[in-house]
Amino acid sequence: MNQSQREHIATVVASVSDNAQHRAVCQHDQAIRDSWQRCVERYGLDPSRMQAAHILPWHELREHREHLEEFRRIARHGLSALYQQIAPAGYVVLLTDAQGVTVDYLGDESAEISLRRAGLFLGAQWSEAWAGTCAVGTALATGKALTVHHNDHFDATHIALSCSAVPLFDPQGQLNAILDISALTSPQPKSGQQLALQLARLHAHQIENAWFEHRHRTDWVLKLSPASPFVEVSPDYLIAFDARGRLIGHNHRAQRMLEQELGIEAASPHGRSSLLGMPIEQLFNTSINSLPDWLASASGRQGTLERVNSGERLYVTAVQPARHPERPVINTSAQLLPAPLAALNGGDPLLQQQLQRAARLLNAPLHVVVQGETGSGKEYFARAFHQSGERSSQPFIALNCAAIPPTLIESVLFGHLPGSFSGAGNKARRGLIQEADGGTLFLDEIGDMPLEMQTRLLRVLAEQEVLPVGASRPVAVNIRVISASHHVLDQLVEQGRFRADLFYRLQGARITLPALRSRSDLDWLIDKMLAGKASLSQAARQCLHQHGWPGNLRELSNALDYAVAMFEGERIESADLPEGIGTTAPVTLAQEGALTEQALPEEAQRLMASLHAARWNHSAVARQMGISRMTLYRRMQRYGIQSPNTLPA
Ligand SMILES: Nc1ncnc2c1ncn2[C@@H]1O[C@H](COP(=O)(O)OP(=O)(O)OP(=O)(O)O)[C@@H](O)[C@H]1O
Missing domain, CATH: 3.30.450.40 (GAF domain)
Known part of the structure; x- marks a missing residue:
């Protein structure tokens, strides 16, 4: 001391x-x-x-x-x-x-x-x-x-x-x-x-x-100020009313002003305001029906109101309740999306931009590459894109190139004649390219396609015909290819792992889907996925908001399915969510800055965060991310991430 x-x-x-x-x-x-x-x-x-x-x-x-x-x-x-x-x-x-x-x-x-x-x-x-x-x-x-x-x-x-x-x-x-x-x-x-x-x-x-304003976005709000120029930019008083004209909220300055006006004793800072429930007529010389006259419109209309006792004049604008709070209106001037594409978005502006671009490409003679992190909905998008265009009555065929052994991919894609190779059997098989004729072929994880297959696919796209294994005559096909990869394809091209000529042919247009953590419509997605199955407590919803969602929509969907299976009470509570969700430390502003400075790729950083949060329980992390344990190990290997349990002592 x-x-x-x-x-x-x-x-x-x-x-x-x-x-x-x-x-x-x-x-x-x-x-x-x-x-x-x-x-x-x-x-x-x-x-x-x-x-x-x-x-x-x-x-x-x-x-x-x-x-x-x-x-x-x-x-x-x-x-x-x-x-x-x-x-x-x-x-x-x-x-x-x-x-x-x-x-x-x-x-x-x-x-x-x-x-x-x-x-x-x-x-x-x-x-x-x-x-x-x-x-x-x-x-x-x-x-x-x-x-x-x-x-x-x-x-x-x-x-x-x-x-x-x-x-x-x-x-x-x-x-x-x-x-x-x-x-x-x-x-x-x-x-x-x-x-x-x-x-x-x-x-x-x-x-x-x-x-x-966030809390009262679905109510009538009056913005008031003694000085006209400040009403819009920095109102002194904010007061919210319900549809019947009863006061349901105010900012602190408005509370003190109204308490003084009505001669009410100032409420204790920890108690509820005694002004709640008062009709608007008891406070100002107006009624709820007059509010539309002061709507803050493009013409910047303002009115004046008089306080009911002192007669003091205040400038006012009114903000009307948002019409669809759970689904924000995005851009009324924007082009209307076909229903399957519109159904992918609950109001995220970045996603909306991508969907609008996609809508313009629907019937263009171009192949499309979809990029996005794992589980961000690339296949969902591809299906919606197919359903929205003129090929919608034709087949949509999906193939995950990483999921089948390289030795089989040729016959699966191109088909084969009986006995054309050992193991081909004695029946001919139509390949997926032929199955997709007239429609769309979705090639997921195209970055994992072996180089020889890339050469053959290029020929199909260039010549619009396919030659099944063992066949001597090609068959004409008309397909649109949508391909997806969580790799950045440009980088694979630079590294010589992906053919440049195929890349340019496939990438007639590129659509990028945002990661779930950067989407602003999480609540909408949650409600959509839970619709009719269960409701969610506020605390559980907060947990979902705090999570970083490295596995994106797949992880969210799995987490909600898990919670639906677990909950026993009236609603899903935080405890019903899978281990690790909502228990990851939320990133502080300071940490956010630090993370972006780190040299590790974004996916690796998220992987590390999930592994840490789950105390290196691989099964839990794989489940959470919606991938198999093998895929998890492959990704850890790719980024040189080693579990502390396997490090040499
Ligand atoms: N728009 C959506 N609405 C509801 N659920 C969705 C949506 N998009 C994706 N999902 C959920 O996420 C899962 C994964 O979606 P999808 O297969 O389209 O992702 P992906 O990006 O292609 O994944 P990967 O990178 O692993 O191939 C789906 O099975 C579904 O549960």
């Missing part, structure tokens, strides 16, 4: 004891002195017992994070924008939940050790009961934004820190989280932190509004 810590302890002891003389001269704000008092009287803390910052173990932190998962996702953009502004001045950003646990964090990785020791880190517990007076804890206890600077802290451990915290409220008025910015070192006068506090307030308001 150093000298300044000793002096600080003496000050706190004197202040909280019945020392009237000391209280008169104490320089600290009333909010700080009240908090010191709470620390002693309510939480039984002893100022002379310094305690190091408390960081929760990962499994406990995970539970806190899960509860706030959806909110964290929405808040992230705001956190990163704030961090970019304050990082150069040595601040970190913390987002805590309503228990004071840091569930998201952005800070300087190079200072990780000292930040962690000071508790400016993921998992740090900053409630008053644990840490004494501190910005997060005191903002939680009072529901008010404040700066806790140096000696304002109760525990002398923290007196080097300067922290500013702002409560974030949910649309029902309850304190949901705390946004905090903190610095390990800062100049002495507390007044220097005014700007930091204002910046945190500004970003907290933006995060709160983003959360509000």
